[in-house]
């Protein structure tokens with residue numbers, strides 16, 4: 001087919017901006033590119049592929065000629081726009097949580113379950129950023145030795161909440177270093193020089209919605225309906241890249257050496273694991289990279305079939321924009337795009 005027409009909704013956002021740069025870096029083929037954001041950004045000009053493109057308002061008609069619609073705004077916006085875009089014939093790749101658990105919507109990490117795209121109904125979702133990097137590191141191990149149980153503690157960057165949260169961390173840090181005080185607005189508490197064990201609302205069972213996503217999304221992506229996941233998701237004053245301390249219980253014992261071998265052979269995963277030389281994955285090193293970095297691999301001394309590890313990845317790239325573009329590339333490769341009407 002000829003190059004697709006593409007619409008990016010949320011083009012001015014933390015993910016949207018990175019998405020445009022990755023589209024250029026990967027030379028994603030585009031015929032016509034249209035950019036949308038909230039009413040306050042209409043008319044703003046963004047430079048993509050060497051051209052200035054004006055941000056437009058979203059409307060049902062805008063999707064008429066679109067082959068791909070990347071929607072990266074909010075759950076509320078996605079609930080409204082995703083079905084409209086799909087009905088107008090666009091293949092929608094949705095970054096929000098709105099449709100991830102919908103049984104008609106494939107939830108895809110292309111290195112793991114690209115074949116799920118075959119049953120698409122014009123919509124695919126990307127997982128939550130903390131889930132994506134965890135399944136990237138665990139799936140190659142799970143294939144060799146089924147995982148029974150996962151305990152995950154995350155250390156999540158503020159860019160996971162978007163542009164406003166990044167601005168809040170910058171502003172609070174400046175005020176506090178100048179001896180002033182702060183009044184939080186994005187988060188319920190001060191985020192600068194602090195750690196918040198609270199991402200998304202608390203649910204009936206005491207977990208947060210973010211923590212529940214790590215359970216249900218992992219099961220769906222890995223086709224492992226019985227896997228148990230207990231997560232504690234924590235916001236830390238880091239700009240980019242989520243870090244995760246993950247403890248895994250397998251069906252049979254797995255040595256750290258075997259895990260390193262399996263992980264090194266898996267596309268998109270890099271093992272950085274030489275603690276004696278102070279080498280382990282770091283948020284600042286992962287920022288700007290597409291890979292998922294794994295280190296601190298060791299036997300879990302609390303369980304004979306257990307392994308512990310440290311997983312780090314750029315939440316805006318593999319956790320969102322890169323994964324979305326990889327899905328589009330996979331759709332094109334598998335010729336799953338419906339012909340333009």
Ligand SMILES: NC(=O)c1ccc[n+]([C@@H]2O[C@H](COP(=O)([O-])OP(=O)(O)OC[C@H]3O[C@@H](n4cnc5c(N)ncnc54)[C@H](OP(=O)(O)O)[C@@H]3O)[C@@H](O)[C@H]2O)c1
Nearest residue numbers: 010012013014015037038041072073095096160162163320
């Ligand atoms: N950040 C991450 O690491 C990450 C990872 C995975 C998934 N996601 C998901 O990706 C989505 C975007 O997140 P983000 O971090 O990029 O948020 P963000 O920085 O707050 O950006 C939100 C974007 O949505 C636009 N927008 C807001 N209301 C809109 C409307 N009514 N119509 C059209 N566009 C509208 C905003 O436009 P204005 O600039 O005009 O306000 C902006 O471009 C969210 O669904 C999020 O859950 C984020």
